[in-house]
Amino acid sequence: MARGKGKNPGSPLVDLLAEDEEFFGPGNWTDRQRLFVRAYMRHRNSSRAVREAGFGCHPENAGKVGWKLLNDPAFKHVQDAIAEREAAIKQRLAMDEARVLEELRKVATFSLADVFDIQEDGTARLNLAHADADQLAALSEVQIEQHEIRGEEGENVTLKTTIKIKAHSKLDALEKLGKNLKLFTDKMELNGSLDIGSALQAARRRARLRNTSADMSDETDGK
Numbered sequence: 044m045a046r047g048k049g050k051n052p053g054s055p056l057v058d059l060l061a062e063d064e065e066f067f068g069p070g071n072w073t074d075r076q077r078l079f080v081r082a083y084m085r086h087r088n089s090s091r092a093v094r095e096a097g098f099g100c101h102p103e104n105a106g107k108v109g110w111k112l113l114n115d116p117a118f119k120h121v122q123d124a125i126a127e128r129e130a131a132i133k134q135r136l137a138m139d140e141a142r143v144l145e146e147l148r149k150v151a152t153f154s155l156a157d158v159f160d161i162q163e164d165g166t167a168r169l170n171l172a173h174a175d176a177d178q179l180a181a182l183s184e185v186q187i188e189q190h191e192i193r194g195e196e197g198e199n200v201t202l203k204t205t206i207k208i209k210a211h212s213k214l215d216a217l218e219k220l221g222k223n224l225k226l227f228t229d230k231m232e233l234n235g236s237l238d239i240g241s242a243l244q245a246a247r248r249r250a251r252l253r254n255t256s257a258d259m260s261d262e263t264d265g266k
Contacts, residue, residue, distance in 0.1 A: 067080070067124055068120060068123055068124060068127070069120065070119070070120020070121070070123075071120065072120065075096045075097055075098055076096070076112070076118070076120075076121050078095065078096035078097065079092045079093060079095075079096040079098075079109075079112060079121065080121060080124050080125055080128070082095040082096055083109075083113075083125060084125065084128055084129075089105075089106065089109025089110065089112065089113055090105040090106045090109050091105075092109060093105040093106075093108045093109045093112070113125070144220070144223060146180065147216045147219050147220050147223075148216075148220065149177045149178075149180045149181050150180075150181045150210070150211045150212070150213060150215075150216035151213060151216040151217045151220055152177075153177075153178060153181030153210060153211075153213060155210075157174060157178045158170060158171055158174050158178060158208070169206050169208065171185075171206075181210050181211055182208055182209065182210055182211070183209050183210060183211045184207075184208065184209040185206065185207070185208050185209075186206070186207040186208075186209075187204065187205075187206050187207075188204070188205045188206075188207070189202055189203065189204050189205075190202070190203045190205070191203075
């Protein structure tokens with residue numbers, strides 16, 4: 044049953060779609076049904092959407108009306124419109140996710156060797172001339188500082204240019220990519236009907252037993 048609590052503040056996902064008639068296909072539409080679809084897509088609360096759409100029913104019956112709109116075959120056009128909107132949002136989110144992963148990949152695969160030349164004397168020299176777009180995307184900051192260097196008598200002024208770069212955190216990018224690819228996950232295995240609350244209580248009991256054993260050991264050693 045597609046029902047929710049009235050305190051649901053709403054979802055920003057609906058903002059990914061424009062408010063147009065593209066998702067309202069054929070069917071015996073009413074203005075209230077269109078308003079219901081828009082309201083339901085905002086907060087996924089059928090009772091609240093019924094009230095916001097202005098259906099003429101008692102507040103306590105809003106849940107029943109919402110259930111019918113979402114499940115009764117007579118309102119298939121309403122259900123299809125919601126399904127099409129949800130599919131469009133998922134497609135948009137999938138595109139955004141791919142872009143995020145691609146940006147993380149750029150940071151994760153970046154190496155200082157991409158933008159530094161190692162001189163014969165072992166010193167490194169920054170060289171951005173041949174850096175490609177992916178390598179530059181991994182940089183979070185580039186600072187160019189110029190200083191005047193004067194001789195002992197204030198003559199022979201030379202201008203020294205210093206370029207400082209700062210890259211995005213490679214470790215953070217690798218961690219985010221690893222979690223997305225499920226390369227490393229924290230797991231808690233529970234056997235039988237043991238729930239999380241029971242597991243926590245068992246852990247507390249074990250901790251108390253360890254503390255008691257330690258106290259008894261201290262007393263024994265002190266005799």
